[in-house]
Amino acid sequence: MTDRRKSFYAWGYEGEGASDAEVKAFEAIVARRFGLGSFDVTPPPTPADIALRAPRVTVPASLATIVSTDHRDRLEHSYGKNWYDVARMFLRAVPSPPDAIAFPRDEADVVRVLGWCDEIGATVIPYGGGSSVVSGIEPPADAARVVTLDLRHLDRVLDVDRVSHAARIQAGVYGPALEAQLKPSGFTLRHYMQAYECSSLGGWIATRSGGHFVTLYTHIDDVVQSLRVVTPAGTLETRRLPGSGAGPAPDRLFIGSEGILGIITEAWVRIRPKPVFRTATSVRFKDYYTGADAVRDITQSGLYPANCRLLEASEASPTAAIDEPGAVLVLAFESADHPLDAWMKRALEICEHHGGTWDRTALGAADPQRQGAAGEWRDKFIRMPYFIEHLAARGVMATTVESAITWDRFKDFHAKVIDTGRRVMREVTGRDGSFTCRFTHLYPDGPAPYFSLQLPLDKPVMLRQYMEIKHALLDALVANGGTVTHHHAVGRVHRPYYDRERPELFAAALRAAKKALDPRGLLNPGVLIDP
């Protein structure tokens, strides 16, 4: 990361986004998809374009080396990376930036910064990679003063236990640096997601992020062995155990706590040897529900594929029409221990039973995930965040909502959410957009459907239109029995729906637990619960 600088207003690193040629090609696809002629393109903001209110804190000399009130630093930490965040940057609208950014070098610095914030009554926003899409790291407008605590320098793998397949890792490390440090040992965490490049281990844990594996080890929750957490009431460390039955699991209180209970500074996580056996293919189904039936049978079979992502055909390729029929299943098994022929054979029998078809010549190819429709989709998926800014510049909304639902309710749920999406896009803008579904993770008792939306908005009112559409969709998820988020956290955007989803008495218990650990309510107020 040494010489790279993150964009202050959009995804990723400066100079690593889409090339002019890529943007042009992408623009043409979007124009064709929505039948548009040309676009009104807002130029990207520069730091000088955006005035910020003066910092409302005075950094004491003792913290001067690790706390910044630099204009660009404050800008960079003002928003997450959702389309709405980037769009506000293009509108040069940043009314509530943090007053200062702390960059602790170690856990003792974290304690010192918390102490200072407690002293001056500053709200503290724990910050990993800043990839939140739910305003989880956005300073609340009504806070008197705000210090964002950016953990990027706690970026080391401290210990690798080759016998137990576990590693002790500092929470601020981003995905690529984490894997680079594990690599010499032959191990990998294998927790990949779209935000992998600019998100951190601590952020994954605090938000219950979903990773590479579609079955079994779906959330980071499943690989946390123990945690270190700095709270305003003190520092705690859970015991390093493969399993336990001693009371409610302590780690589970902090996993998903989104910075309201404490700052995760370190974790022991379960790692695995790099896979050496792999088999993958793409299976076509006549429609999404037929594909879903096959996927359900695979998920309930005990075969545990590493990948089993079912995409609507219109999402499987960036050049597909918005209503292209059919579904594509990206199916893969991987292992560091044994060949997977028996596993794939049985999974394909299940697919065949549901009328699935696949290219029998491509099976077992060297790197089949990167070939065909699946490969095309994968490349698009990894680079997608870099295109958000070009959509925002053109007033084209792009967002996702994701959920989980039991299989018995899935078809009804899917139909209602899709219907809501199509209806609300038309109601709000008078236009049709694309609104597609894929499964990101799977459980024997149900899938995690992930809906992607693209739609040209009317630029002068695009923020309002975005919010109307987004909230109609979030409402549809929760009203139809799903969760408001399978792996994107709650933050501030999902709060009203989270409040409907979780039992009120659980919120009461969580509020009480927060009071015990953060008596003055410094940490991330408004996220998950009200003070």
Added chain:
Amino acid sequence: MTDRRKSFYAWGYEGEGASDAEVKAFEAIVARRFGLGSFDVTPPPTPADIALRAPRVTVPASLATIVSTDHRDRLEHSYGKNWYDVARMFLRAVPSPPDAIAFPRDEADVVRVLGWCDEIGATVIPYGGGSSVVSGIEPPADAARVVTLDLRHLDRVLDVDRVSHAARIQAGVYGPALEAQLKPSGFTLRHYMQAYECSSLGGWIATRSGGHFVTLYTHIDDVVQSLRVVTPAGTLETRRLPGSGAGPAPDRLFIGSEGILGIITEAWVRIRPKPVFRTATSVRFKDYYTGADAVRDITQSGLYPANCRLLEASEASPTAAIDEPGAVLVLAFESADHPLDAWMKRALEICEHHGGTWDRTALGAADPQRQGAAGEWRDKFIRMPYFIEHLAARGVMATTVESAITWDRFKDFHAKVIDTGRRVMREVTGRDGSFTCRFTHLYPDGPAPYFSLQLPLDKPVMLRQYMEIKHALLDALVANGGTVTHHHAVGRVHRPYYDRERPELFAAALRAAKKALDPRGLLNPGVLIDP
């Protein structure tokens, strides 16, 4: 259960224990094992043998049909089923019985009983099957009045969702009645353990019980989809979801809460089709550590055996000598979907790599788990609880302690615990007992070792001797980095060690959560945390 009555002083149902011939044979084995001649046998208690203090509550007329102050009912609910509990019954020592037992017929009754207890300031002890071995359902001596809330009549499977593989089940149902009700649907929960016959779904959830599967779905935690819980502050229900990332998992606060936060009345749990494919065998290793190395490789392979229990040879057969060398691995795969040849073949390759040997003719036999050394051990295991009373009557201690530890520390941990066990038995009694290890559950990052102890005590001081030995062992588990319990819960017996194991700030958070849900501290005081 209709015509069967549970023993008030020992394990199981009246008239279903060991026959006189079985007891005689068992006695001979124990005598030979410890080089004893004859035993002083205390006769089992009758209810009339034990005087109880008068009930300190007056049952209101409105609750008369569901609240009992019957002498035998109170006796039956005074202790759990550990050797220590049964031994106290043989000593006719029951100084702190509950004052009344409530038998609610439905959730509304649970609410009414809680309301009454709140009114009269009675301590409430939630009670499932009463199989606690950690004094989890024992009235605290200092409580002013105690009402035990026995959920046995909440015993129905309410709904089976064949599509999502899930069932809605009342919490008071015992294992056999649960499976009997699921059977017509072709599904099973497959959550078996030694206490299966007299323990309940709600008890399993409240205590994080460990079940049938040695890998993957080890604890009941893994199959809970949602919960209904009655707390003094109101009733809550978590949303039925296959997965979620919305805040800290609400279910996880109640799973393992051991009755201190509320009464679990219902749960949706994940069920599975009855397995139709099975393959099993027993593998011999030259010593326990060699077997453990093989087991570690299997556990880290991604093969996920249903059974993979490694026993010391001296434990594998009831007729074995206390110091019989070697280890026996009971290895099994099962599936409702596919043949398991590839799975077993690879697991046996791993065993062979570590010098394991097995009977190649027995492989794949119809019901191989019930054959050979493994079968012998299994039969003993299932019937073992019925023998506790005969040991207690003879002053022979039998107990277990169980833990979990990462693989890198396992051998050292095992050696130290075994050493402590052997040393403390001799120190306390001047005699050698048997002290053996097996693995009950396995994780890629470590095993759950389970230690079984048998030792003749000196009857007049047997309770004190028992406690000295037990506490030395519990101390050894926690002092050497393990958990005080992998699946037997904390209750009151494990409390001092649990207090050392879990972070104090987690206890503070849990205490605050309890205060929010149980403001007057009615529920199970002294379990997990102090008021």
